[in-house]
Amino acid sequence: MSPGTSRRAFVVVLDACGVGELPDSAEYGDAGADTLTHVAQAVDGLSLPNLGALGLGSITSILGVPPAAAPVVHGRLHPLGPGKDSTTGHWELMGAITPRALPTYPDGFPSEILDALRAATGHEFCCNKPYSGTEVIDDFGEHHLKTGELILYTSADSVLQIAAHDRVLSEADLHAVCEKARAIMTGDYAVGRVIARPFTGEPGAFERTTGRRDFSVDPPSRTYLDELTADDVPVHAVGKVFDLFAGKGITEAHKGKTNAQGIEATTALIRDLDHGFAFTNLVETDQLYGHRHDTAGFAAALKEIDTAVGLWHSLLRDDDLLILTADHGVDPLSSHTDHTREHVPLLAASPAATDGHRHDGPMSDVGATVLQWLTGRETPELPGVPFLEI
Template identity: 80%
Template structure:
């Protein structure tokens, strides 16, 4: 008997922190005038992104070096419905989950009651306990940590609890296990978006973070488009930190992507091998390595490497495939702080069976709605978002 289900593929690639302009409420977050890609391009003296440009990146907003395309694909700017400007809520919004209230933040560090729970859960003591840059915190507290064994506890403007530890004091697997325990006690009013393990190595004056980072996210607060896909038996393959951001929910298989090179390669391999389902990728370096450090040159290099792989992906797309490129928030290099910036995110959506592009501006959850319709032929009216494709969506055809 022939399987009547559609054998379609969709690929959603999140270019982490690649925002495209401030939102009406950005000033409330200290982000008035934020415009990450525009400012990266200007400060880099222009970007060379021929493949993203051909899709229509220059039609979305002004990007120095990237002219508007004559025949762009579906393109536009998307906005969050809910509050916040972090990776967790950004990815949730793309898949139709809107947090009802801002996730908790700790601008003055974690209170004594929380510290007591952390000590009880881990049996360890902590130092720092304040908002801090992830690279500066190991420079400033790493030697103390080596001498005392106290774990380096810090946060940021985002809803995160981060634990840094040297491999000689706490092994990477042990650090992951400690952070998993911490996740279980950060609940209720203290349910931070992510508990993040941050292992590092090296000697004082030359400490370096490793690729052993692991995020322990709070569960999404409501049903997602990933849940809808799972209910229909559609496989979901995550690449990079997507699995962590959704606490593994409704993800069939997770693939490593701790670096952009790993994430790009994994996405390409999946496009070569899978015959149907969703590939959901996060490319982290524009955020983690370059965005938070306001490293414009590094940001530009990362974008160029992504642009090169976009050409490969387009060659691998068949008529039943859909490629969506977007982001989760911004991290403007001109900001006075080094945290995320609240911004619109880009939308570029291409498929050989949808040759005519158009402008689409809407909520970020339109991505999840479009993916569901593309892969199953149905919608989920109870979830936010609506499909933005008017053609190529009849799964039974």
């Protein structure tokens, strides 16, 4: 079948669902990382019939998910550049490779950044060190309420995060503060993301809200999203995808701050989208469960996703393509609670593609395949090779 105006492609990122260490994982402190395998072991096996039928258990050994009798295109993908976070992971999938690791701040932000933040925002800050996002509001939330100092923290990833209680700053005001911080974090200080982290509640029972917003640095180069929009292919972003690309190459954004919202938006697009591309991130395996090493919650989220995958697969038209993948890992056996540098899974299903072969390659093969599927062309300017015959 040749590409036509009715063709559609859907890429869904199962955030943090890594499938095994990379050759350089030890350099990141992640030797032996294998997120899905270790989650499955921790819960005495996963029950994922729809993902399993597509071939998840054919990619790697996952307790409870046997190899498929007739897998779709399946395999493991690897990054071409450094890093192990959502920003670089999503960029890699769409052909943008960061030339150097984005800056991290294991000792907190230096005085020149703090001075610039104070001058730009008019606020004082507390904490200023790497911290778990849930623990930081427990440990600094009461101080924040008493003093008005905003909670500034980071992680092993290239992020600057600012948390504020809704009684101190409204969600909109916190977003405005983070926009000003984004403008400061440029050049050598260009972290991947500045993240607004609003929370509510009382001391001892603080809770983060769904008002998180990520302010990402622009991709370092042209992406397959840019290629698609240049060819007048509509590009829909679900969840934090719009933020991770700073809106570049995206036609329309759809809510997806929770998995339920992301699944609902993706289902609506698969039902109703006339033609084009939809790029979804399902965040909870990372944000709610992965960083907390909550394997039971992780498994439950995977089960919810599996049910959605079964529905999505049943709704595919003959000229549709559905790709399921990830951006990095967050291994529950790791000694830390940050992301882990890993391979990511590839499952690619289409009624028009019956050759369920194994494909291992760079993550950018996803973007290359989407471009070819929807436009019939490739671009030598970007990395990646299509893995489907059209």
